[in-house]
Every structure is written in structure tokens, then in C-alpha cells.
Amino acid sequence: MKTKIFPIFLIITFSIIFYVFYKGLQNSNIYTPEIKSEIKIPSFEAKEFFSKDNVNSDQIFIGSEYYLLNIWASWCIPCKEEHKYLMDLSKKENIKIIGQNYKDNFVNAKNFLIKLDNPYDLIFSDNDGTIAIEWGAYGVPESFLIKNNQIIKKIIGPLNEKLFSEIKELTQ
Amino acid sequence: MNILKLLITVIFLINFFSSDLKAKNLGTEITKNLRCLICQGQSVYDSDSEFANSLKILVEKKLDDGLSEEQVYDYLKNKYGDWILYDPGFNKNTYFLWLLPILMFVFGGAIILRKVILKKKKL
Amino acid sequence: MSSLIGYYSLIFGVGISILVIFFSIKNLNYTQNLDIKVISLVFLQLLFVIISFSGLILSFVNSDFSNETVFNHSHTTKPLFYKISGTWGNHEGSLLLWLLVLTLFIFVFLLKSKNQPNQYRILTLLFQQIIILGFFIFLIQTSNPFNHIFPVPKEGLGLNPILQDPALAIHPPILYLGYVGTSIIFSSALAAVCSNNITKMWASHIKKWVLVSWIFLTLGILLGSIWAYYELGWGGFWFWDPVENVSLMPWFALTTLLHCVLVLEKKLILTSWVVVLSIATFTLSMCGTFLVRSGILNSVHTFANDPERGLYILIFLFILIFLSLFIFLFFHKSKNNNTKTFYLLSKETSILVNNWFMMYFLSVVLIGTIYPTFLEVISSQKISVGPPFFNKLILPFLIPFMMAMAIGPKLKWIKSDVEDKIYLILFFIISLILSMLIIRNLDINFLYNTVLITAAFYLFFITLRDFFHAKYRNLSQIIAHFSFSILILSILFNNIFSSEIITNLKINETYQDQNLKINFESIEQENKQNFKAIKGKFTVEDQSGSIEVMQPELRIYNQPNIVTSEADIKTNMFTDKFMTMNYVQNQDYFNIRYQVKPFMIWIWISTILLCCSGGLSFIKKKYEN
Numbered sequence: 001m002k003t004k005i006f007p008i009f010l011i012i013t014f015s016i017i018f019y020v021f022y023k024g025l026q027n028s029n030i031y032t033p034e035i036k037s038e039i040k041i042p043s044f045e046a047k048e049f050f051s052k053d054n055v056n057s058d059q060i061f062i063g064s065e066y067y068l069l070n071i072w073a074s075w076c077i078p079c080k081e082e083h084k085y086l087m088d089l090s091k092k093e094n095i096k097i098i099g100q101n102y103k104d105n106f107v108n109a110k111n112f113l114i115k116l117d118n119p120y121d122l123i124f125s126d127n128d129g130t131i132a133i134e135w136g137a138y139g140v141p142e143s144f145l146i147k148n149n150q151i152i153k154k155i156i157g158p159l160n161e162k163l164f165s166e167i168k169e170l171t172q
Numbered sequence: 173m174n175i176l177k178l179l180i181t182v183i184f185l186i187n188f189f190s191s192d193l194k195a196k197n198l199g200t201e202i203t204k205n206l207r208c209l210i211c212q213g214q215s216v217y218d219s220d221s222e223f224a225n226s227l228k229i230l231v232e233k234k235l236d237d238g239l240s241e242e243q244v245y246d247y248l249k250n251k252y253g254d255w256i257l258y259d260p261g262f263n264k265n266t267y268f269l270w271l272l273p274i275l276m277f278v279f280g281g282a283i284i285l286r287k288v289i290l291k292k293k294k295l
Numbered sequence: 296m297s298s299l300i301g302y303y304s305l306i307f308g309v310g311i312s313i314l315v316i317f318f319s320i321k322n323l324n325y326t327q328n329l330d331i332k333v334i335s336l337v338f339l340q341l342l343f344v345i346i347s348f349s350g351l352i353l354s355f356v357n358s359d360f361s362n363e364t365v366f367n368h369s370h371t372t373k374p375l376f377y378k379i380s381g382t383w384g385n386h387e388g389s390l391l392l393w394l395l396v397l398t399l400f401i402f403v404f405l406l407k408s409k410n411q412p413n414q415y416r417i418l419t420l421l422f423q424q425i426i427i428l429g430f431f432i433f434l435i436q437t438s439n440p441f442n443h444i445f446p447v448p449k450e451g452l453g454l455n456p457i458l459q460d461p462a463l464a465i466h467p468p469i470l471y472l473g474y475v476g477t478s479i480i481f482s483s484a485l486a487a488v489c490s491n492n493i494t495k496m497w498a499s500h501i502k503k504w505v506l507v508s509w510i511f512l513t514l515g516i517l518l519g520s521i522w523a524y525y526e527l528g529w530g531g532f533w534f535w536d537p538v539e540n541v542s543l544m545p546w547f548a549l550t551t552l553l554h555c556v557l558v559l560e561k562k563l564i565l566t567s568w569v570v571v572l573s574i575a576t577f578t579l580s581m582c583g584t585f586l587v588r589s590g591i592l593n594s595v596h597t598f599a600n601d602p603e604r605g606l607y608i609l610i611f612l613f614i615l616i617f618l619s620l621f622i623f624l625f626f627h628k629s630k631n632n633n634t635k636t637f638y639l640l641s642k643e644t645s646i647l648v649n650n651w652f653m654m655y656f657l658s659v660v661l662i663g664t665i666y667p668t669f670l671e672v673i674s675s676q677k678i679s680v681g682p683p684f685f686n687k688l689i690l691p692f693l694i695p696f697m698m699a700m701a702i703g704p705k706l707k708w709i710k711s712d713v714e715d716k717i718y719l720i721l722f723f724i725i726s727l728i729l730s731m732l733i734i735r736n737l738d739i740n741f742l743y744n745t746v747l748i749t750a751a752f753y754l755f756f757i758t759l760r761d762f763f764h765a766k767y768r769n770l771s772q773i774i775a776h777f778s779f780s781i782l783i784l785s786i787l788f789n790n791i792f793s794s795e796i797i798t799n800l801k802i803n804e805t806y807q808d809q810n811l812k813i814n815f816e817s818i819e820q821e822n823k824q825n826f827k828a829i830k831g832k833f834t835v836e837d838q839s840g841s842i843e844v845m846q847p848e849l850r851i852y853n854q855p856n857i858v859t860s861e862a863d864i865k866t867n868m869f870t871d872k873f874m875t876m877n878y879v880q881n882q883d884y885f886n887i888r889y890q891v892k893p894f895m896i897w898i899w900i901s902t903i904l905l906c907c908s909g910g911l912s913f914i915k916k917k918y919e920n
Binding site for chain 1 (some may be wrong): 585593606607616668671672722880881
């Protein structure tokens with residue numbers, strides 16, 4: 001009896017291991033944090049990009065309007081790709097686009113906006129990148145759709161056609 | 173005699189150690205335990221990505237604000253998930269992780285004990 | 296052209312593999328000497344793989360970009376040395392290297408096992424050929440190194456700069472010698488089970504293979520570690536990264552096996568256990584290959600990920616596992632007759648204790664490495680298991696382990712020898728006092744560190760005395776245990792007493808605290824063959840006023856366009872001074888990291904000494920024969 005249980009036990013164990021590895025192969029090995037929606041936006045203090053005045057987060061996101069917070073930098077190449085979608089969105093009435101200038105050089109960033117046009121209703125600087133962490137972001141670009149001080153959608157990476165129309169739908 | 177010589181050498185070494193002894197920085201210790209999301213095989217301490225550099229600053233800021241080590245971890249877990257911590261902690265997800273090796277150790281010890289003692293009795 | 300020859304050689308190699316398998320099965324019950332035909336076939340196979348491998352090297356040297364592997368991993372401006380080492384610096388080429396070592400080892404095995412029973416040799420050849428065939432098919436089907444691209448590109452994509460390093464150029468071949476050596480142990484153990492050939496003679500014959508694999512595996516791990524230390528620029532040498540863990544697992548199994556085989560050689564006990572370990576070593580090596588190549592784990596060193604490859608190795612791995620399970624369960628007859636006894640205080644018991652701890656360490660590393668994958672599949676929760684986990688579960692167990700290592704080998708004598716007992720106690724007291732003195736200024740974990748260092752010192756002193764003591768003649772064992780104690784001591788000291796300064800400096804700025812003054816003197820640019828070097832010049836002045844010039848470097852490689860940071864390391868017998876310089880986005884200062892790491896060089900020396908003790912054991916047996 002004992003001699004039979006042992007082999008069966010071994011075979012079952014290894015079969016389970018095989019199954020787990022097989023399943024594991026299909027998962028991506030790159031970690032992206034789970035996108036939690038409906039969470040409150042962080043509160044922080046920053047400097048306005050042009051005037052260098054202090055601005056507070058609750059002065060930026062007021063009322064029940066839609067806001068799109070976009071983390072960008074002039075040195076970031078995907079930011080250039082998504083720029084045209086931001087320009088399109090800026091033409092919409094019911095959404096305000098807030099720029100967070102991430103670890104950037106002021107002159108470069110200004111040239112970037114002059115060359116490609118400025119889609120932002122307001123820009124604040126994040127020189128050491130710590131505000132990005134308050135948002136739970138870890139790269140550039142990242143965007144957050146906000147309503148009533150709640151994050152309703154988080155986008156990692158550049159905007160594209162699909163995401164653009166999704167945002168449009170959400171803000172209808 | 174040999175031992176005496178050795179002792180002297182080692183005592184000499186001790187002085188050498190105590191000279192540049194420093195208290196470890198809590199911030200550094202915390203960043204060693206954080207996993208970088210950009211270069212995902214490295215700790216934040218080891219990484220030089222933009223994200224890691226910012227996170228190092230942020231950890232120092234939070235510590236200055238009076239947060240404890242645990243509070244900093246909780247804060248980051250809340251933002252990025254459990255994944256960001258290298259130390260998996262003991263919770264319902266990790267019971268097996270921590271207990272299985274210990275169980276193996278106990279089990280192995282039992283086998284050896286049985287082997288040695290049983291064999292002895294047979295003699 | 297050379298790609299074409301290489302490819303067809305591979306095809307021929309497969310043909311021979313099938314032929315050899317056919318012949319082995321046919322000749323299975325042939326008791327006379329091994330057919331010369333079979334040996335020459337195996338030699339021919341080796342030759343074809345060598346041709347194939349040379350063909351790939353040649354393609355790399357000539358920068359033949361019509362070959363996809365060369366195109367992906369080479370560049371015309373790369374120095375010749377790295378063009379050659381680039382051959383095995385990628386997935387396809389490294390697998391071809393595996394294959395080369397596999398065929399080489401079986402050939403050597405056939406030559407060196409002439410005094411073994413014929414059936415056993417044929418069976419070993421059969422199992423080994425099954426493994427070789429598996430690798431051939433894997434190579435040709437999923438990772439052919441000779442894929443043709445048309446139109447032929449003008450320039451290659453280049454080799455990742457962090458791989459362009461002398462230590463890393465020889466690291467893979469050495470490591471593979473270790474990994475693949477375990478395949479011989481695997482085949483031979485299965486063959487010995489099938490032909491009921493587990494004898495003392497078999498033990499001393501397989502011991503050599505165990506030793507060879509162990510030495511190369513140890514060296515391979517060491518080289519990888521040295522590389523990580525100065526190339527990755529973090530000042531660490533072991534990160535508990537999955538890829539490192541994966542090489543450590545077969546090492547634990549091999550070390551255990553080595554100790555068991557030493558016993559088996561003298562007394563016919565633990566036979567089943569030796570077979571299980573032999574199977575486990577190779578399985579773990581293969582499992583490591585699977586984990587690294589499939590991209591299932593998230594690591595610094597991932598190869599190009601391709602689920603198809605992962606699936607193939609996975610299936611192959613489990614075929615081997617089930618095959619060996621089947622053979623073990625149905626053919627193995629336990630030879631443990633009860634006349635052999637274990638005394639509570641005997642050398643055998645101490646070997647068992649060694650096994651016990653080794654298996655525990657192995658299980659910690661194994662579970663820690665694959666647990667995140669299991670958790671994700673079962674509950675889709677993602678966690679990381681990193682250095683704190685391994686440190687917490689391994690370090691405390693080192694204490695009894697090292698004590699056992701000190702006392703274990705001499706248990707036989709302890710009963711009779713009074714002088715010995717005095718020494719054992721005396722050394723313990725000395726170790727305790729010493730470690731308390733060393734740790735006295737440290738406020739954190741005082742007790743824990745003291746006990747840990749005491750145990751390491753204890754092993755150090757005991758083995759040191761044994762070394763000068765005529766009674767204990769097992770030199771390789773003493774050296775091995777001695778170097779292990781130095782290894783642990785230097786790792787502990789390194790860990791506890793390392794200090795570092797991280798600061799941002801502009802040119803001509805100075806950092807100062809009560810111990811140190813770092814001055815950023817100047818910066819200069821140099822153009823090299825395939826990179827641009829930015830060299831910083833720093834002077835570091837310590838309390839005593841001695842000044843050291845440090846010149847860390849940033850390298851901007853042209854192809855691929857990657858910036859790497861080269862540390863400047865000043866090594867002496869007691870400490871390493873380590874400085875790196877890093878570029879910071881959009882700032883005019885550099886991030887400077889200066890570390891003082893005591894006893895760094897002793898970590899390398901002790902590991903080399905460990906390998907030497909293995910070599911000594913290898914030579915000694917030959918000498919006696």
C-alpha cells in the first residue's frame with residue numbers, strides 16, 4: 001500500500017508543477033501595478049510652470065468638471081507621439097488638461113511647447129519626480145482622467161486612437 | 173603560540189573596523205527593500221532610473237515628515253501593490269512561502285533521527 | 296557560407312544521434328566490449344557540433360549579417376574579442392555551446408569508463424543521447440542560430456554593452472561545463488539503476504564527474520558574481536536575483552551529492568539517496584534553463600523571451616523527470632541491508648546532517664524563486680520575493696550548520712581524544728570573545744551578529760588547527776571547510792562594515808563629512824573603438840590624510856546606444872574602495888556613489904580556494920590509483 005501511495009503522490013505533485021509552469025508561461029513577466037479606479041486624488045503642492053507661483057492640488061482640481069492630468073517631459077519621445085491627441089482633446093469644452101512637467105529643463109520644455117503648441121490649461125513642474133509617485137505613476141507619459149476629485153481612469157504610456165476615443169466617450 | 177599571534181592580528185583588525193563604523197541610514201535600508209518598476213530586476217537602491225531616483229528622494233521626505241518604516245511601506249504598497257516590497261511579509265498569501273522550507277527542515281530532521289535511532293536499536 | 300556549413304553539420308549531428316540511440320538499444324545486452332563503431336559515431340557527432348560551432352564563430356568574426364543571430368548581436372565596430380564571445384552571449388549561440396559541451400562530455404565519458412560494465416556504459420550513452428537529441432531538436436526547431444535574412448543588412452544591432460566584459464566572456468562556457476557535467480551524472484545514475492550497478496566502484500567513478508561539475512559550477516558562479524560586482528556598478532556581488540538562484544540550486548544539490556558519494560565510496564549506504572540527488576542535480580540545471588530562457592521570471596538578465604521556447608523546454612524537462620521517476624520507481628532495488636549501521640556520533644551521521652542543511656537551503660532558494668509564479672497562477676496576486684526573505688531564512692541556519700561543519704568531520708576521534716575536547720571548547724570561547732569585540736560598536740542586532748560571527752570564527756579556527764595537525768589527513772576536506780569559513784566571514788564583515796556615501800557633485804565641488812573629503816577634480820572625454828568614455832577624476836581624502844585618486848567612467852556605446860557606468864575599484868587585502876558616477880537627467884551634476892567594502896577580495900579568494908580543494912580531491916584519487 002505504502003509503496004503505491006508514494007509514486008502516485010510524486011506524479012500528482014509534478015503534474016501540478018507542470019500545470020503551474022505551463023499557465024505561468026502565458027502570463028507576462030513584466031509587472032504593471034493594478035489600475036485601481038475610483039480613488040481619491042492625492043493632495044500636493046507644486047510650482048506653476050511659467051510663473052513659478054505655488055499652486056495647491058485642490059486649487060487645480062475644482063468642482064465636477066473633467067480633468068485630464070498628463071505627466072510629460074520634453075526629453076520623452078512617446079510624449080511627442082501623443083501630443084496630437086492632447087491637442088485634439090484641448091479643443092473640447094468640457095475637459096481641462098493639466099500638464100505635469102516631469103524632471104525637465106525649463107528652456108527645453110518651453111521650446112517643446114512652442115514647437116508643438118500648448119494643449120494644457122495649466123502646467124505645474126515636478127522637478128524631483130516625487131509628485132508623480134504621489135499619483136502612483138512610474139514613467140512618462142502617464143495620464144489620469146479625473147472627475148469630482150476621483151481618478152476614473154489611469155493610462156500608462158502614450159495616448160493612442162483607441163484610448164483617445166475612450167476618453168471622449170467617458171466625458172460625453 | 174600560533175593562536176596568540178592570530179589573536180594579536182585579529183585585535184589589530186578590530187581597531188581597523190571600529191574606525192569607520194557608521195550607523196546605517198534608514199532611508200537606504202528602506203530603498204534596498206523596494207523593487208524598481210522600471211528595471212524590474214533591481215532594487216530602488218541599486219537602480220539609477222528616473223523613477224528610482226525620485227523614489228529615493230520621496231522616501232527621505234516621508235521619513236522627514238515623521239513616518240515610520242512601516243508607514244512608508246504601507247504608503248508605497250497602497251500606490252503600487254505588494255509587488256514593490258522585496259520582503260514578502262507574513263500574510264495569507266505567503267504562509268506557504270515561509271512555512272514550507274521550515275517544514276522541510278523539520279521533516280528532514282525527523283527522517284535523520286529515525287534513521288540513526290532505529291538503526292541503533294536494531295544493533 | 297560558414298552559416299550554411301554550420302546548419303548542415305547540425306542536421307548531420309541529429310542523424311548520428313538517432314543512429315547512436317538505435318545502436319545502443321540493439322547492443323544493450325551485448326556484454327563484450329563497446330563497439331568501436333559506436334565510439335567513432337559519437338566522435339563524429341562531436342566533430343559535427345564543433346564544425347557547427349566554429350561556423351557560428353566564423354560568422355561572428357566576419358560580421359556576416361546574413362545570419363540573423365549575428366545581425367541581432369554583433370556590430371562591425373565591436374572588438375574582435377567580443378565578436379567571438381558574442382557567439383555565446385545570446386540565446387541561440389549559448390544553446391549551441393550547451394550542445395557542444397554535451398557531446399564533448401559523453402565522448403570523454405566513453406573514453407574514461409573503459410573499466411566499467413559494458414551494459415552500464417551503453418545505457419549511459421543512451422540516456423545522454425536522448426538529452427542530446429532533445430537539445431538538437433530544440434535548437435533547430437525553436438532557436439536556430441543559422442537563420443538566413445535577406446536582403447542582407449549592412450550593419451548589426453550590436454551586443455548589449457554590459458555583456459562586453461572579459462569576465463562575462465568566459466563566464467558562460469565555464470558555467471555550462473558545470474551545468475552540463477550534471478547531465479552525465481544524471482545519465483550515469485539512471486544507467487546504474489537500470490543495470491543494477493550501484494557499487495563502490497561506480498561511486499568512485501562518478502565522483503570524478505561530480506567533482507568536475509562542482510568545480511566548474513563554483514567557478515562559473517564566482518565569475519558571474521565578480522562581473523556583477525564591477526560591471527553592474529552597484530557594489531553588490533549577490534542579489535538573490537532569479538538567475539543567480541537558479542545557478543545556486545544545482546550547486547547545493549551537487550555539494551550534497553559530493554558528500555554522499557564520498558561516503559558511498561567507502562560504505563554501501565545511502566544508495567537510493569545518491570540516485571535521487573543525481574537525478575535532482577540535472578533536473579535543477581534544466582529547470583534553471585527553463586526559468587531563465589522562457590522569461591517566466593522577471594530578472595535583470597533575461598534572454599529574449601519566447602513562449603514557444605519555454606514550452607518546449609518545459610515539456611522536455613518533464614519528459615526527463617517522468618522518465619527518471621519511472622526508472623527509479625520500477626528498477627531501483629534498495630541495497631540498504633541492515634548490517635550497515637549509523638552510529639549517533641559517526642562520520643556518516645555528520646554527512647547526513649550536512650545533507651539535511653543543504654537540502655533545507657536548496658528548498659529555501661527553490662521555493663523563494665518559484666513561489667511568485669505559483670501565487671500568480673493560483674490567485675493572480677503578484678508579490679516579490681527578494682533578499683530579505685533569503686537572508687531571514689538562510690542566515691540563522693548557518694550557525695548550527697557551521698558548527699556541524701567544524702565538528703562533523705572529526706566525530707570519529709572525539710570520543711577518545713581528551714586534548715581535542717579541550718581545544719573544541721577553547722576555540723569556542725575564543726571565537727565568542729573575538730566576535731563580541733568586533734561587534735561591540737554595533738547597536739543593531741548585536742546578539743544575532745555575534746552568534747553568527749562566532750560560528751564562522753569557530754569553523755575558521757578548528758579547520759586552521761586541523762590543517763597543521765598531522766592526525767587529520769583529509770586535506771581537501773579541510774581546505775574546503777576552511778575556505779568556506781573565510782567565505783562566510785568575509786561576506787558577514789563585508790555586509791556589516793560596508794559604508795557608503797551617495798551625493799551629487801558638480802565639477803570642482805567638494806563633499807565633506809567628519810571622515811572623508813571627496814573632491815571632483817575634472818572630467819575628460821575619450822573616443823574608443825565602439826564607445827565614448829567620459830572619465831571623472833576624483834580625489835578622496837580620509838581621516839589619516841591619505842589621498843586616493845578615483846576615476847570612474849561613463850561609457851556611451853554607439854550600437855546599441857546605451858550608457859553604462861564603469862566603477863573604479865581600488866583593491867587591497869583589507870578593503871575595496873569603490874566609486875561610480877552616474878548621469879542625472881537634465882542636471883549639470885553627477886550622482887556619485889563611494890563605497891568602502893572590507894574584505895571584498897577574500898570573498899573571491901576563498902571561493903577560488905574552494906575550487907582548488909575540489910581540484911585537489913580530483914588529483915589525489917588519481918595519484919593513489
